[in-house]
Amino acid sequence: LRQTVGASWDALGRMTTFVEGDPKTELGAPAETYRYAADGFRWLRAGADGKATLTLRDAQGRPLAEYVVARGGAGPTLSREYVHALGQVVAERTWTTSMGTLPKVTFHHRDHLGSLRVATDAAGALADAHDYYPFGGEMGPVASSSRKKFTGHERDEETGLDYMLARYYPASMGRFLSVDPGFDVQPENPQSWNLYAYVRNGPVSGVDPNGREIRFPRGTDAIFIASMWTTLDMAAKADRSGRLQLALDRLIHSPNIHWIRPGESEHGVPLNDSRAKDGTGTGSSFEFNEDGYVDADGRYDSPVELAAHMISHMEDMDTGTLETNAAKPGEPAATEVKAVQMQNLTNPQDPKTTYVQQPVPEPTKVPEIPPLPKGREER
Numbered sequence: 001l002r003q004t005v006g007a008s009w010d011a012l013g014r015m016t017t018f019v020e021g022d023p024k025t026e027l028g029a030p031a032e033t034y035r036y037a038a039d040g041f042r043w044l045r046a047g048a049d050g051k052a053t054l055t056l057r058d059a060q061g062r063p064l065a066e067y068v069v070a071r072g073g074a075g076p077t078l079s080r081e082y083v084h085a086l087g088q089v090v091a092e093r094t095w096t097t098s099m100g101t102l103p104k105v106t107f108h109h110r111d112h113l114g115s116l117r118v119a120t121d122a123a124g125a126l127a128d129a130h131d132y133y134p135f136g137g138e139m140g141p142v143a144s145s146s147r148k149k150f151t152g153h154e155r156d157e158e159t160g161l162d163y164m165l166a167r168y169y170p171a172s173m174g175r176f177l178s179v180d181p182g183f184d185v186q187p188e189n190p191q192s193w194n195l196y197a198y199v200r201n202g203p204v205s206g207v208d209p210n211g212r213e214i215r216f217p218r219g220t221d222a223i224f225i226a227s228m229w230t231t232l233d234m235a236a237k238a239d240r241s242g243r244l245q246l247a248l249d250r251l252i253h254s255p256n257i258h259w260i261r262p263g264e265s266e267h268g269v270p271l272n273d274s275r276a277k278d279g280t281g282t283g284s285s286f287e288f289n290e291d292g293y294v295d296a297d298g299r300y301d302s303p304v305e306l307a308a309h310m311i312s313h314m315e316d317m318d319t320g321t322l323e324t325n326a327a328k329p330g331e332p333a334a335t336e337v338k339a340v341q342m343q344n345l346t347n348p349q350d351p352k353t354t355y356v357q358q359p360v361p362e363p364t365k366v367p368e369i370p371p372l373p374k375g376r377e378e379r
Contacts, residue, residue, distance in 0.1 A: 013181055014040070015168055018159055031159050041165060047158050053079075061165045061210070062089075063154065082148070088114055089148045106145050113207050114152035119145060134203045136162065136171030151207045166211030174198055182212030235307035238346040244308055247315045247342075299352065301343070308346045312339035 035044035050071025067076035083091040093103035136150035179195040191200035199206035236245040344351040
């Protein structure tokens with residue numbers, strides 16, 4: 001990232017112009033100009049040379065294709081296509097004027113954070129390799145055939161900024177250029193108080209998928225995730241039937257991707273089950289309370305019990321069979337019955353029996369007004 005003079009934002013807090021230069025010798029000139037679609041995602045990126053890049057995106061803001069329009073050009077020309085799988089870019093097709101109509105195909109190999117580490121060509125030969133500093137700056141030469149680099153976000157080569165959908169992030173600073181629009185703050189965690197900070201200063205374990213919140217890929221957070229998997233393992237070992245261990249083994253070896261983050265909820269709560277219902281079972285988010293929970297009846301659910309409860313919900317999420325509604329008023333959902341049964345496998349001496357949905361009250365009936373006595377009817 002070069003020395004920055006300033007930037008401008010629109011009324012919705014989206015950067016529209018990035019200005020760079022040496023403030024000691026010049027006022028700076030716009031390096032790039034940005035425009036956004038109605039869904040809030042960037043569709044145009046124009047450089048100082050007049051060349052503009054138009055990006056076609058899906059509903060989640062992921063790039064599908066890029067078109068280039070040169071100054072005075074006849075029209076947009078396809079320059080890049082992205083191939084997605086399991087929520088990440090796995091391959092790219094790029095076109096250049098010297099290549100004619102045949103695209104260059106590269107395959108991406110990413111690390112646990114989704115950062116591009118190695119790209120190979122169609123023959124399997126190494127195309128380029130990448131090493132990163134903790135906050136995303138690249139070590140050594142940075143020439144690359146792909147813009148999808150640190151944690152899978154687009155890196156604008158003209159400015160060095162990472163476009164993270166809601167905000168822009170310069171890896172050399174390790175801070176966002178604007179405050180967190182999602183206000184992802186946990187009062188008990190001082191690292192979350194700085195709304196410019198990147199993933200609460202934990203870049204080796206957390207990612208920010210959209211510029212609004214921090215997420216921890218499974219098995220990466222050195223503090224929370226490590227202790228959480230310890231608790232899950234304790235829950236599996238507490239079950240003598242082996243049912244929990246079987247479910248946990250399936251989750252560990254599942255090709256699906258899930259996110260797990262700390263929270264204060266009653267137990268492992270799916271935060272987004274929309275993808276679980278279509279059978280894919282991927283892309284779900286869970287909160288997990290490692291301190292245990294006291295329910296409305298005064299019963300203390302231990303962390304091991306909550307871990308078992310969470311394993312059950314994760315299994316249903318992973319297989320795309322999570323149910324959210326009860327079959328009948330007053331009865332818990334089938335997925336909740338199963339989760340409580342799994343929870344009780346860890347504590348058969350004191351099983352939980354009170355977690356049921358309350359009956360839906362009958363609608364209040366308006367009392368009928370008795371008729372007036374005969375001869376006193378209103379006139």
